[in-house]
């Protein structure tokens with residue numbers, strides 16, 4: 001790992017993850033305006049990492065973040081984030097958490113795909129009128145099940161990604177899709193998800209069984225367009241409200 005501080009490189013053109021050490025592995029952070037997937041199975045800290053990015057950027061640079069959740073109620077997210085130590089008031093003022101989980105529950109099953117894309121865009125456009133956002137999180141892409149059901153899924157997803165790029169914010173889309181091709185999967189003809197191809201970057205989180213009893217968190221940059229990034233897995237640690245990486249001690 002380089003010894004230079006993460007803030008040294010590419011500060012103006014990149015959004016830092018504020019995972020100590022990982023920003024160096026990303027060449028300074030995520031290129032501004034990129035659409036990036038944060039992928040991983042349940043409990044791998046996808047939401048926490050996304051919120052960390054919004055929170056720390058607000059705390060360090062007055063950037064404004066929008067967090068749209070279809071998964072968890074707003075108060076559940078807020079209390080989870082407070083319990084992680086993200087409780088200082090100033091940066092929180094610059095983060096808007098918008099919960100559409102309830103509306104989804106009420107009308108979701110019977111509603112057409114187009115409604116959801118249009119609804120999401122309308123919500124974002126309304127928020128944009130009030131505030132100029134720099135970072136956007138959608139938690140999660142998978143919760144928009146219509147994308148699975150819809151005819152022409154690829155073009156729907158493609159249009160959503162294009163719309164996000166035109167908006168110009170740096171976007172983090174949370175997804176449960178593993179995004180890590182396994183040898184067995186590839187031999188069995190497993191297809192990568194459409195979102196994997198469309199995204200500018202993929203940050204993958206996983207739990208790794210070290211031995212019979214120990215499991216460690218891991219993080220890896222699978223891809224990041226326009227960036228010479230490291231490709232290896234790092235151990236991901238969260239302590240005293242700060243994420244950091246170390247080289248894994250054992251594989």
Ligand SMILES: Nc1ncnc2c1ncn2[C@@H]1O[C@H](COP(=O)(O)OP(=O)(O)OP(=O)(O)O)[C@@H](O)[C@H]1O
Pocket residue numbers: 040041042043044045046047048049071083084085238
């Ligand atoms: N204060 C804390 N310190 C360290 N780890 C924590 C703390 N609070 C929660 N965690 C860990 O974070 C996990 C939940 O993280 P998070 O909700 O971000 O995961 P997720 O990948 O978004 O999960 P899901 O797929 O269920 O939404 C918990 O299972 C716990 O292991």
Ligand SMILES: [Mg+2]
Pocket residue numbers: 046047048071139
């Ligand atoms: Mg989550």
